[in-house]
Amino acid sequence: MIEQVHIYHTNDVHSHFENWPKIRTFLQRKKSLYKDKDNFLLFDIGDHVDRWHPYTEGTVGKGNVQLLNELGYTAVTIGNNEGITLSHTELDSLYKEAKFDVLVANLFNQSGKRPNWAMPYNIYTTKNGINIGVLAVTADFGKLYELLGWRLTEPIPQVAAELQYMRKIADIIIVLSHLGIYEDEKMANLYPEIDIILGGHTHHVLPEGKMIHNTLLAAAGKHGNYVGKVSVTIDTHRKKLIDKSALLYNTKQLPAPKEEERDIVAFQSEGKQLLNSVLVNLPETLEIDWFGPSLLSKILCEAINEWCESDCAFINVGLLLGNLQKGNVTRYDIHSILPHPINPCLIELSGAELKDVLLQTLDSKWPTLELKGLGFRGKILGNFIYHNITIRNQNLFIKGKPLEENKKYTLGTVDMYTFGHFFPQLLEAKKKYFMPEFIRDVMIWKLQKKYGDL
Numbered sequence: 001m002i003e004q005v006h007i008y009h010t011n012d013v014h015s016h017f018e019n020w021p022k023i024r025t026f027l028q029r030k031k032s033l034y035k036d037k038d039n040f041l042l043f044d045i046g047d048h049v050d051r052w053h054p055y056t057e058g059t060v061g062k063g064n065v066q067l068l069n070e071l072g073y074t075a076v077t078i079g080n081n082e083g084i085t086l087s088h089t090e091l092d093s094l095y096k097e098a099k100f101d102v103l104v105a106n107l108f109n110q111s112g113k114r115p116n117w118a119m120p121y122n123i124y125t126t127k128n129g130i131n132i133g134v135l136a137v138t139a140d141f142g143k144l145y146e147l148l149g150w151r152l153t154e155p156i157p158q159v160a161a162e163l164q165y166m167r168k169i170a171d172i173i174i175v176l177s178h179l180g181i182y183e184d185e186k187m188a189n190l191y192p193e194i195d196i197i198l199g200g201h202t203h204h205v206l207p208e209g210k211m212i213h214n215t216l217l218a219a220a221g222k223h224g225n226y227v228g229k230v231s232v233t234i235d236t237h238r239k240k241l242i243d244k245s246a247l248l249y250n251t252k253q254l255p256a257p258k259e260e261e262r263d264i265v266a267f268q269s270e271g272k273q274l275l276n277s278v279l280v281n282l283p284e285t286l287e288i289d290w291f292g293p294s295l296l297s298k299i300l301c302e303a304i305n306e307w308c309e310s311d312c313a314f315i316n317v318g319l320l321l322g323n324l325q326k327g328n329v330t331r332y333d334i335h336s337i338l339p340h341p342i343n344p345c346l347i348e349l350s351g352a353e354l355k356d357v358l359l360q361t362l363d364s365k366w367p368t369l370e371l372k373g374l375g376f377r378g379k380i381l382g383n384f385i386y387h388n389i390t391i392r393n394q395n396l397f398i399k400g401k402p403l404e405e406n407k408k409y410t411l412g413t414v415d416m417y418t419f420g421h422f423f424p425q426l427l428e429a430k431k432k433y434f435m436p437e438f439i440r441d442v443m444i445w446k447l448q449k450k451y452g453d454l
Contacts, residue, residue: 002242003128004038005232006030011045011178011200012222014081015053017267019224019251020067021260026227026249027071039126044068045200045219046079046138046178049086049094051438052339052377054271054332061086061094063270068100075101075122077136077176079201083107084141085341087436088149092117103136103176106158108151120162123170128236133170135162138178139201147435155179156187163191171239172232174198181219188215195241196230209246218246225251275332280447286324288337290317290382291367296324300439301387303446307434308346308412312354312389312398314361315414318371318382319439329447338440342375345415348430352405355396357423358389374416387412414439 008027013019027042034040048068049061056064061082068076082091095102095117105120114120121135137155145152159175166173172195177184180202188197189212196216199206203222209230210217220228226248233243257263286296297317305313322337349357361384369381388399396403403409420427 001128001236003126003130003234003236005041005126005130005132005234006034006038007041007043007174007196007198007230007232009043009045009198009218009220009228009230010048010224011198011220011228012047012079012203013044013224014047014050014222015056015064016050016223017053017055018264020267021257021263022251022254023224023227024067024071025257026251026254031072041074041124041132041134042072043134043176043198044073044076045176045198046077047081047200048076048079049082051081051085051341053267054275054335055267056271057335057339058271058274060090062097065095065098069098073100074124075103075134075136075176077104077178078102078107078138079178080139080141081341083138083150083152084144084148084435085438086148090436091148091150103134104138105135105162106137106140106153106155107145108153110146110149110151112151120158121166126234128234130171130234130236130239131169132172132174133166134174134176135159135166136176136178139180144433144435147433156183156190159187159191163193167193172196172234172241177201180204181217184217184219185212188212188217191215196232196244198228198230205248206246207248216244216246220248227251227254272332275330275335277331278328279331279334279444280329280451282324282326282329282447282451285326288317288320288323290380292383293385296320297385298387299446299450300443301385303442304344304414304439305387305412307344307437307442307445308410308432310346310410310412312409313387313412314358314384314389316366316381316383317385318367318378318380319376319414321378331444334440334444338438338443339377340375340439341377342439343415343437344434344439344442345413345418346432346434347411347413347418347426349409349411349425350405351403351407351409353425353429354398354409354411355403355405357411357425358386358391358396359394360423362391374419374421376416 142152174196181204184199199219205221220226390397
């Protein structure tokens with residue numbers, strides 16, 4: 001006897017709710033189509049939550065969970081945006097109202113126990129008794145998880161450990177992998193018993209999937225630009241998968257529901273309402289200039305220096321996306337100009353290393369550079385701005401004194417510079433990340449300190 005299973009999947013939506021009305025309508029129709037005659041499974045592969053959007057920020061991600069509930073997702077896994085942009089308490093309560101399974105095999109509390117809201121894998125049985133084992137793992141940002149009170153194990157060895165149990169009870173094995181394409185390829189080569197890997201994290205697009213030996217890799221890009229489908233045909237007598245194929249639906253080409261625009265606006269409006277608490281009253285408008293000096297960028301750079309208790313600090317001005325107007329400033333106002341899930345960071349450097357980094361910041365390529373990822377949710381980098389740093393004709397001064405190349409200095413800045421894409425010296429340097437605070441939290445702290453807390 002032949003049985004069909006229809007597997008739909010999303011990944012790395014990143015709270016891009018402008019695509020959600022189409023996705024919701026499309027998946028509701030597909031679920032209704034297959035409900036009575038075939039098996040329907042629906043998975044999200046992580047990073048559905050992204051705090052750049054005010055609705056996600058205002059609901060601390062629980063609004064995203066409600067959206068997943070409404071569509072009847074079978075199971076989800078977490079991405080780094082769920083895992084390391086929420087505090088321990090916020091992540092621990094994120095799925096409290098979830099009506100779907102949360103699968104993540106390599107996340108533990110510091111005691112070594114899994115959180116009570118997560119399972120390493122689950123078995124889903126088809127109408128004809130075929131056991132589909134679904135296992136999930138998330139990207140290895142172990143050191144950052146530790147700062148938030150979690151323990152993360154290496155994902156691929158954890159997959160190997162869980163497969164020892166799954167082989168005995170599952171006829172078909174699927175992995176939900178928020179690891180990225182290269183790790184997915186590695187997994188497929190190491191463990192040919194995995195039938196399907198539904199991937200994410202690196203935002204890769206596989207229009208018809210990719211076969212590696214007997215394993216089918218599938219992935220749907222980012223931001224809800226695509227919805228993925230994997231079709232599976234099973235010989236129920238032999239309990240064997242006899243055919244599998246993948247395809248992607250381009251969200252732009254899906255029919256738009258009548259209330260699409262209203263729903264998109266509602267996400268923004270509800271987020272704004274949730275963030276309408278007044279934080280401070282400004283006696284003046286604080287303006288930003290991406291290519292010149294401005295008071296608002298000066299305040300943020302000074303704030304990071306004070307927060308990190310560093311000798312000096314620098315940031316790129318493009319982190320600030322707009323002005324703050326005179327009068328009452330709300331949480332929404334701050335979120336609008338600093339939507340990034342970016343943390344302050346303290347870095348220890350020798351004078352020689354600091355000199356090298358600072359001279360690199362003078363490169364003319366930076367101000368107009370467009371950046372995607374690393375937590376940055378802006379447009380261009382803009383100029384670099386400094387606090388307690390003076391640069392005169394290649395001569396450097398820290399707190400008014402000439403930089404000493406053999407002396408140790410501490411630099412306050414933002415975490416996105418430390419991941420190897422900007423300044424190589426910062427990748428291996430000794431550093432301290434401040435978590436779960438974002439730079440917008442530091443800005444609020446500084447403004448209330450400077451202008452008075454309401």
